[in-house]
Amino acid sequence: MTNSRLFSFEFFPPQTPEGAEKLTATRKQLALLKPEFFSVTFGAGGSTQERTVETIRQIQADGHNATPHISCVGSTREKIRTLLFTYKDMGIKRIVALRGDLPSGMASIGEFQYANELVSFIRAQTGEHFHIEVAAYPEFHPQARSPREDLANFKRKVMAGANSAITQYFYNADGYFRFIEEARKLGVTVPIVPGIMPIVNFTQLARFSDACGAEIPRWMRKTLEGYGDDSTAIRAFGLDVVTQLCEKLLAGGAPGLHFYTLNQAEPSMEIWKRLGL
Numbered sequence: 001m002t003n004s005r006l007f008s009f010e011f012f013p014p015q016t017p018e019g020a021e022k023l024t025a026t027r028k029q030l031a032l033l034k035p036e037f038f039s040v041t042f043g044a045g046g047s048t049q050e051r052t053v054e055t056i057r058q059i060q061a062d063g064h065n066a067t068p069h070i071s072c073v074g075s076t077r078e079k080i081r082t083l084l085f086t087y088k089d090m091g092i093k094r095i096v097a098l099r100g101d102l103p104s105g106m107a108s109i110g111e112f113q114y115a116n117e118l119v120s121f122i123r124a125q126t127g128e129h130f131h132i133e134v135a136a137y138p139e140f141h142p143q144a145r146s147p148r149e150d151l152a153n154f155k156r157k158v159m160a161g162a163n164s165a166i167t168q169y170f171y172n173a174d175g176y177f178r179f180i181e182e183a184r185k186l187g188v189t190v191p192i193v194p195g196i197m198p199i200v201n202f203t204q205l206a207r208f209s210d211a212c213g214a215e216i217p218r219w220m221r222k223t224l225e226g227y228g229d230d231s232t233a234i235r236a237f238g239l240d241v242v243t244q245l246c247e248k249l250l251a252g253g254a255p256g257l258h259f260y261t262l263n264q265a266e267p268s269m270e271i272w273k274r275l276g277l
Ligand code: FAD
Pocket: 040, 041, 042, 043, 044, 069, 070, 071, 096, 097, 098, 099, 100, 101, 113, 114, 115, 116, 134, 135, 136, 141, 142, 143, 144, 145, 149, 150, 151, 153, 154, 156, 157, 166, 167, 168, 169, 195
């Protein structure tokens, strides 16, 4: 297996000095794998904005490609413009452009309603400076009115100027391949990189999955539930299942893998090793 495909790791901006220290250690370990980029999430409504910028600065200072996420919900053109030029001036070349989800208690949707508007805005403000990534949902976005409309909305983001996409995580490779097929039929040709969520903590995974609409297949859910508090068994099972998923995706032509690391190095590194990358 060659490394010509695109591999990347996603972090969230740490909230505490201990979290920041841990992330530095995680980053150092993952840097050994020479990923294409490290991305950093952005709290919708701007809640983590400064910490995202700071984490991006640190990644860049270490000499790695840093890719900030920007979510536009609850924001204004002016704020997004300022952020874009901050990143442009820092020499950032790639951005993940998202709508985000309005935090509870935040009333105003702001000046952007959907991610395609953010992509158009980035292109209008900064031309072709940024490589723009957008989100894709092989199992469909939880608010989508229908799979057909969700695909059409995905195409809208690409037509607005996105260069590539990263998917929500999933554990069913067939859904991904079907999504690719449908997107290609619509004329979408950009690379669509699968998002990979290693399995470490079942309770947390179940909570995330319920919120974002990623299905944990029944056989996996039942097995994981059966392990109860046995975290060693959960990790071992998770590594087997997720490695097999990655193998299937790469063998089937996936253009790379994007790991949702949750700021931990070991699970992604172990999968990487098992894949023989
Ligand atoms: P959109 O593409 O705008 O889609 C949202 C919904 O609206 C979909 O149901 C879609 O079908 C519909 N829709 C889209 N456009 C239109 C239109 N023009 N007219 C009518 N309906 C439309 N969230 C964060 O807050 N911060 C992050 O850093 C972050 N990183 C992420 C990274 C990845 C790779 C992924 C997959 C998700 C990430 N998210 C993040 C979560 C994401 O913000 C949520 O899933 C959010 O609900 C949707 O964002 P989006 O950009 O996909 O929205």
